[in-house]
Amino acid sequence: MGSDEMGTGEMRGFLRSDGRKGIRNVVVVAYLVECAHHVARRIVTLSDDMDVHLIGFPGCYPNTYAFDIMTKLCTHPNVGGVLLLSLGCESFNREALRQAVAASGRPVETLVIQQAGGTRATIEAGRDAVTRLKAIADQTPVVPMARHELVVGTICGGSDGTSGISANPAVGRCFDWLVEAGATCIFEETGELVGCERIMSDRAVTPELGAEIEACVQKAERYYTIMGFGSFAPGNAEGGLTTQEEKSMGAYSKSGSSPISGLIKPGDIPPSGGLYLMDVVPDGEPRFGFPNISDNAEIVELIASGSHVILFTTGRGSVVGSAISPVIKVCANPETYARLSDDMDVNAGRILEGKATLDEVGAEILTRVEAAASGERTVSEALGHQEFILTYKSFEPVGPACLPTRGRAA
Amino acid sequence: MSTPISPLILLHPDDTVLVVRAAIRAGDALDIDGNPVIAAQDVTVGHKLARRSLAAGDKVLKYGAPIGSMTADVAMGGHVHMHNMKSDYIASHTRQVVGGGEGGH
Structure with a gap:
């Protein structure tokens, strides 16, 4: 098998602003502390979409590694949009993460449960947010990938x-x-x-x-x-x-x-x-x-x-x-x-x-x-x-x- | 895959041993790189046979990498294991982990 055999030639990527290409166009719903996990999970479940995924960090205490990994994941080429789910009082720097995602050219929204009216209201708002994020992510150019x-x-x-x-x-x-x-x-x-x-x-x-x-x-x-x-x-x-x-x-x-x-x-x-x-x-x-x-x-x-x-x-x-x-x-x-x-x-x-x-x-x-x-x-x-x-x-x-x-x- | 299926796998072209894929019985006729060899003993799956005759001190190559040295000679098709090979790693490594040159065994 030679490396020049390009297979079907049908590989395609979602082109991101940094030039990298993704093979998926996922909207991630990211909880920033375990206290926001349930709300985030309900939003993902109710979206009932194979390309809406749940990620998150459970800890309340700050950790540079966790912040870096969350930032890299939310700006991964396979990700086309991000919804951040915060309880409100955790130490995770949600504003810095939001800015990093926005700077990558991806649509991003933040919901803070303590400000959004609690579980029911945040789930409702989250479902609407996912719909908006998906609509923007769907506009991502699809290009051939080698x-x-x-x-x-x-x-x-x-x-x-x-x-x-x-x-x-x-x-x-x-x-x-x-x-x-x-x-x-x-x-x-x-x-x-x-x-x-x-x-x-x-x-x-x-x-x-x-x-x-x-x-x-x-x-x-x-x-x-x-x-x-x-x-x-x-x-x-x-x-x-x-x-x-x-x-x-x-x-x-x-x-x-x-x-x-x-x-x-x-x-x-x-x-x-x-x-x-x-x-x-x-x-x-x-x-x-x-x-x-x-x-x-x-x-x-x-x-x-x-x-x-x-x-x-x-x-x-x-x-x-x-x-x-x-x-x-x-x-x-x-x-x-x-x-x-x-x-x-x-x-x-x-x-x-x-x-x-x-x-x-x-x-x-x-x-x-x-x-x-x-x-x-x-x-x-x-x-x-x-x-x-x-x-x-x-x-x-x-x-x-x-x-x-x-x-x-x- | 037209020839009869060999019970031996070659993991890397540089290797000096073959890995037994299907249990071998003493007396089985083996083909090692075109050479007919009669198995001297039973060997179970996952064990190694010499791909060519090896002498004490020879490096044993598997996955294209040295995984130890022979401590005794072995003929082509012979079983290669604890009785005729040893690690090249453990001796020096033990000294390192213990932190001194003495008594690190």
Whole structure:
């Protein structure tokens, strides 16, 4: 499969004022504290529209990370309009978020429950607001989109012994073709990459970036050890895995074999095409608990960094999707696929059954990405999955060595 | 997919091991890159067989990456696991995490 094969040529994007293109045109209803969650959810439910999504941050105390991620999500290329739902007394800076969305050229409205007359009145006002926002979002120009304009993230969840020999390397093949075509691909889960930091650093485009990658995996190992999950036992012989580096390579194989162009943190937008590692582990001493409490917290971070679509590999069978960006589920285990086929987009278990090669499944995944980018609903999307989680974290900005291509970007 | 389906997967062209996709029985006839090989023992799914003869000290490549080194020789088609290979990572890493050069095992 060559990178010049442009598939159907039917990919299309919603053109935003910053030049980025979205593959969806979602109106997000964003609650800014848990106290506004119910009202926001009712507005979304009553809208009964696949492209009206609920997102939000539950905390009442301020958090720079949460504000940044909410800002990146509300100005994501897949988002065409924003309704902010505030109780009124929470610390979230709703005016700064509103201004950031407005500055991005998107329609935005704010409802403050304490000022709008309470639950019933705010739900009513919210429904009208969504109608107005959708009408404006519908005017967004739709333009052709090329493979190099795609941003694709990957995670694994519910992994088992099959993940590392079917779904993960098949996603890696897809990533290789996307990167070759100039697209941007993002992988993460540094806590599961212990043992292959040297292998990763050898693939970095500069030695300085390689050193940053090694340091970030060491940070992840320390953090998870403090959380009580430092159980990176050497020689996990189960299922034929002989060494720590072999076990981690199973997760790492999702990234394919392209050079690593940069190291980003959640919400950083990669400055050019290429393969990026996302460092999801907070900086400093552990403060707010686990780095990501479940798969959807990772998905939200990949989306905040611009991912149009998420490739989710699963062995035991996750069923989740996500708000804002469609999730494509690649099932590693043929037995799981037989049980949960209605929840899966791609059956990578065929590799284990001898019915398909890694290249064939990799090509099928690429086809699903391009279908999603031409407007086709993914399986989880069609089932109405729109999971979303955002919690407290703290990060320092990445250093200059992490993004060698910055400045070279167009 | 016209040839009989191999019970072995090659994950990367540079690899020196193949991954067992379907359980292998001792005596099974295997085809490794066109070479006929008779399986010496039973090997279960997920385990590794040598893609060519490997000598003690050779790097083991899987996913195109070094995942350890051989500690003993193995013939083409032989089982590669704890008995004949070791990690190249753990030894140096243990010292690093413990924070000193001594007693880090």
